[in-house]
Amino acid sequence: MCVEGLDDAAGTLAFGDHENDRRDGAAMERVCENNFVPFIRSGEWSDIGGRDYMEDAHVxxxxxxxxxxxxxxxxxVISFYGVFDGHNGKDAAHYVRDNLPRVIVEDADFPLELEKVVKRSFVQTDSKFAEKFSHHKGLCSGTTALTAMIFGRSLLVANAGDCRAVLSRRGTAIEMSKDHRPCCMNERKRVESLGxxxxxxxxxxxxxxxxxLGDWHLEVMKGTGRAGGGGAGGGPLSAxxxxxxxxLSKDDEFLIIGSDGVWDSFSSQNAV
Incomplete structure (x- = not known):
């Protein structure tokens, strides 16, 4: 689990004398908001729990x-944070942790079209993993992936799986991602539409x-074993x-990104 702290660095700005501050409180609030720049601190923590070995990774x-x-x-500056919850081994989680950030940076559209780059990089990293582990038992491993990027006042969260990102805004939990589980109606409709x-x-x-990402031994779900399947992204299991x-504003206090082990124990509101 990574925890990011967002501190208001705009307090160093001068806004005029105290008399004007009292008369123009609303205007002052707008000035502070417009000049807010988050100061970022980060921390990380992981626990193997009752398992024999750790399959998760973070960066x-x-x-x-x-x-x-x-x-x-x-x-x-673009700050990057990620949590990768592996299953059936650690290979996929470690590969995505080590390679997804590089794939993002090396994209020709980085950083001008960041949303497009991030979405494309998830899928490309998934395909590259399949190529590297095509004759390795690690091909059977998979991982969910959740990333958070902060640049200027913008926070961009990308999620594939059931990790979750929660932003604390004055003590209120703002969920920045959706859990991709079969019980989610939108996901179920998408899955069924793809066979x-x-x-x-x-x-x-x-x-x-x-x-x-990963799980390439499940060819039908990845779309490689379906009639007319188009390879990566063609099946119900999507990367x-x-x-x-x-x-971000001065009301935003911190962001928590964690695997489902955290959210199975805490609600989003309890966590903040």
Missing amino acids: CISDLAKNFGSNSVDDE GYVDDGYLNGQLAVTRA EPELKMVT
Whole structure:
């Protein structure tokens, strides 16, 4: 689990004398809001729980472009955080952790069209994993993936699976992602439209999530074994993330991103 703290750095700005401050409180509030810039601190924590070995992974990168030797536009720093909840082994989670950030940075449209880049990079990383592990038992492993990127006052969250991002806004939980599980009606409709089905709460009776990277041994669900299947992204098990972007304000206190192990124990509101 990664926890990001957002502190108001606009307090160093001067707004005039105290008399004007008292008379123009509403105007002052607007000025503060317009000049707000989040100051980011991050922390991380993981626990293996009752399992024999850890299958999950996470990453915290304070400056994404600089980390991979790339130039950012107007020297704007893009911070990157991710949680990857692995299953059937750790290979997929570790591969996505190590490669997804690089795929994003190396995209020709980075960072000008970030939403398009992130969505495309999830799918490309999934395909690259299949190529690398085509003759390796790790091909059977899979992982959910949730990333959070902060640039300027913008927060962009991308999610494929049942990890969750929750923003605390003055103590109120704002869910920045949706859990992709077979019980979700929208996901169920998408799955069924692509030839899949839900059996006893599981995708095709096998997986507890409807979106994930990896799991390439499940050819029908990935779309490689269906008649007319188009390969990656063609089946009911999708690697394509859902995105949500918000503009941060001084009311936003921190962001929690965590695997389902956290959210099975805490509601979003309890967590903040």
